[in-house]
Amino acid sequence: MLKSGLLRLSESPTAKRIITRAPLSRSFAQRFVAGDTLREALDAARALNEAGLSVSLDFLGESVATRDEAEEAARMAIEILEAITREGLNANLSIKPTQLGLDIDEAFCRANIERVLSRAAELGSAPGEIFVRLDMESSAYTERTVALVEGLWADGFTNVGTVLQSMLRRTPEDVARLTALGSRIRLVKGAYQEPDTVAFPDKADTDRVYVESMKTLLEAGTYPALATHDEQIIDAARRFTWERGISKDSFEFQMLYGVRRDLQTRLQEEGYNVRVYVPFGDSWYPYLMRRLAERPANVVFMAGSVMRE
Numbered sequence: 001m002l003k004s005g006l007l008r009l010s011e012s013p014t015a016k017r018i019i020t021r022a023p024l025s026r027s028f029a030q031r032f033v034a035g036d037t038l039r040e041a042l043d044a045a046r047a048l049n050e051a052g053l054s055v056s057l058d059f060l061g062e063s064v065a066t067r068d069e070a071e072e073a074a075r076m077a078i079e080i081l082e083a084i085t086r087e088g089l090n091a092n093l094s095i096k097p098t099q100l101g102l103d104i105d106e107a108f109c110r111a112n113i114e115r116v117l118s119r120a121a122e123l124g125s126a127p128g129e130i131f132v133r134l135d136m137e138s139s140a141y142t143e144r145t146v147a148l149v150e151g152l153w154a155d156g157f158t159n160v161g162t163v164l165q166s167m168l169r170r171t172p173e174d175v176a177r178l179t180a181l182g183s184r185i186r187l188v189k190g191a192y193q194e195p196d197t198v199a200f201p202d203k204a205d206t207d208r209v210y211v212e213s214m215k216t217l218l219e220a221g222t223y224p225a226l227a228t229h230d231e232q233i234i235d236a237a238r239r240f241t242w243e244r245g246i247s248k249d250s251f252e253f254q255m256l257y258g259v260r261r262d263l264q265t266r267l268q269e270e271g272y273n274v275r276v277y278v279p280f281g282d283s284w285y286p287y288l289m290r291r292l293a294e295r296p297a298n299v300v301f302m303a304g305s306v307m308r309e
């Protein structure tokens with residue numbers, strides 16, 4: 001109940017106005033967001049690299065409504081790639097299709113993404129280009145995002161991959177589709193409010209499909225990213241890879257900035273590749289609300305901060 005309420009609020013302009021105005025909610029957001037500026041995000045990335053963790057940088061923003069905003073997001077994505085290279089960071093880039101114009105015009109969005117991928121390929125050094133991940137948004141975009149990746153690969157852009165959500169009923173088919181292509185997949189449970197027609201209402205099914213898809217991806221050997229903070233699932237991955245002799249270098253764990261830093265460090269110390277997703281920018285409202293929905297205990301703190309204003 002609370003979870004779906006929070007996810008509905010994440011799309012409400014009124015709630016956004018009230019919540020973002022409260023300075024304490026802004027300071028709470030800082031737990032999950034590396035800062036407003038690229039400089040702050042690069043500093044956070046450097047600190048994580050020094051601790052042995054790789055990074056995926058994400059300039060916050062989604063559902064843009066104008067071509068200017070989408071082009072500006074593409075320009076920013078390129079600026080991030082150039083900064084990663086210039087500063088020698090162990091980092092790649094995550095972008096959202098609706099941030100690059102998917103709601104405006106699919107061909108326009110694809111052209112923006114191609115500009116970003118071309119620059120990533122130019123900047124890339126051995127052993128490959130800088131990888132660019134298309135984050136997965138709500139189920140309204142799943143087919144278009146998967147098809148976008150297929151189309152980009154068909155045109156030689158193999159430095160791109162996307163994310164699949166185990167809460168969606170269609171995911172096993174998408175796992176097969178993208179594995180056949182050879183593209184890397186980030187596997188997550190899914191952060192959006194979805195109808196039962198497309199998603200499992202029962203979390204046990206989401207977890208079951210996560211583990212099944214995880215095993216398929218690990219065996220396929222397309223360097224999957226297991227993005228979760230769920231210790232049972234992480235243990236299942238450890239056991240499965242050990243039993244099957246799958247090397248620690250052939251996949252990575254991913255976690256969110258500010259979430260389970262202890263677990264990130266522990267896995268890194270055990271020799272696993274761990275990447276931290278580092279969002280930055282001032283459009284943090286929907287991102288923060290999705291993080292609260294994942295752990296409603298945080299809402300008590302957050303509500304207190306808003307009411308004190």
Ligand code: FAD
Pocket residue numbers: 134135136137163165188189190191192227228229230231254255256259260276277290291292294295
């Ligand atoms: P859960 O069962 O939700 O949580 C497992 C444990 O982790 C619980 O103990 C829980 O309390 C703790 N935990 C989980 N989230 C938080 C939090 N925010 N704060 C504190 N503790 C927490 N979703 C998408 O839909 N599209 C994407 O592109 C996408 N990209 C992601 C990239 C990364 C690197 C990660 C880690 C997640 C991404 N997600 C994405 C979010 C994902 O779908 C889940 O909503 C989120 O990871 C929480 O699920 P979980 O797997 O950690 O398991």
